[in-house]
Amino acid sequence: MDALKSNIASIVGGDASGDRAPTGLEGLDSVTLTRFVLHGQKSHAEAKGDLTMLLAAVQLACKVTETCVRRAGIANLYGLAGSGNVQGEDQKKLDIIANDTFKVNIQSSGKCCVMVSEEEDLAILCDRTYNTGKYAIAFDPLDGSSNIDANVSIGSIFAIYKIDDPAAITTPQEAAKEILQPGREMVCAGYAMYGSATNLVISMGEGVHGFTLDPSLGEFVLTDPNMRIPSRGKIYSVNEGNARMWDPATTEYIKGLKYPEDPDKKAYALRYIGSMVADIHRTLLYGGVFIYPADAKSPDGKLRLLYEAAPMAFLIHHAGGKSTTGKEDILDVMPTGIHQRVPVYMGSPEDVADFEAVHAKINNTV
Ligand code: AFP
Secondary structure, three states: HHHHHHHHHHHOOOOOOOOOOOOOOOOOOOHHHHHHHHHHHHOOOOOOOOHHHHHHHHHHHHHHHHHHHHOOOOOOOOEEEEOOOOOOOOEEEEHHHHHHHHHHHHHHHOOOEEEOOOOOOOOOOOOHHHHOEEEEEEEEEOOOHHHHHHHOOOEEEEEEEEEHHHHHHHHHHHHHHOOOOOOHHHOOOEEEOOOEEEEEEEEEEEEEEEEEEOOOOOEEEEEOHHHHHHOOOOOOOOHHHHHHHHHHHHHHHHHHHHOOOOOOOOEEEEEOOHHHHHHHHHHHHHOEEEEOOOOOOOOOOOHHHHHHHHHHHHHHHHHEEEEOOOOOOOHOOOOOOOOEEEEEOOOOHHHHHHHHHHHHHHHHOO
């Protein structure tokens, strides 16, 4: 952690919190995401700049998506596209635009050999004319689509993995197999949130860092170096409308948050946006717990492992938080399919530990 702090301090100046003596150049010496990633690359002697290039492509895809989201009402981009995705969900026009944007930008970076998208049935083998690289990426180009037309915060999520032998992959089936790695193997995870401002939060396994899009520069600027989740929060986030279908452990745990046994303890507040990016962003900043459990209707839960649960678990973990499916850490789940779903409980370490204790008691595993 000391190495991380001095690394951040060396790029932002001052200490790791971003505090620094006035220089008179405030606002003109912004640490952009590109500068931050390039700086990080220097501490890895073996790095050739491939991840830096791939992240530049992802960053551009997020900027293009954000532009479309901001202009959606004016440019007639709200509403359904008239098609469905592999999950059986109706695709919105913006889902398709964001998906195409991510695919084109990532492919043309020439640093990626395999892509998996929420919007695509099969894994995508990158076009070799672009000199494909050693990385694989899973992404949800526009998460929270049902919130699009109401102008509620939505986002993009991505997870990057390394592939041993990209040249050996010749079919989408082989491509899918290569990206089926547990979250712990991830090289980088991140999300962009298109809210009242646009944030991009990433981790390359050395802390979690938040950037805000400066619309006047068109650049993501470092605003939240070394984000840490509070050890305990006061908020729970879950679709309470599904309560009658929950398993006993989830029901019992949430009852305890709403009706604490100790009369002097305050009940937790409920906040649920229904866009994972926005609910996780708030959880990262304010603490608490985000839950999408398995239930009687969806025995594996709703959220997808590769491009929702695992990258968010990676970010939460590197910010000092915890995640579980109820049975194991989300980062340890060995995926068996590219669109696999998992139950999700993640957030402040003490809150998730409380859930695990209730789960163990109810399921007699203690
Ligand atoms: P949509 O993209 O269909 O809106 O789904 C969003 C999402 O995958 C995730 O971002 C939310 O946390 C979760 O689903 C919300 O699901 P419910 O609408 O069932 O609460």
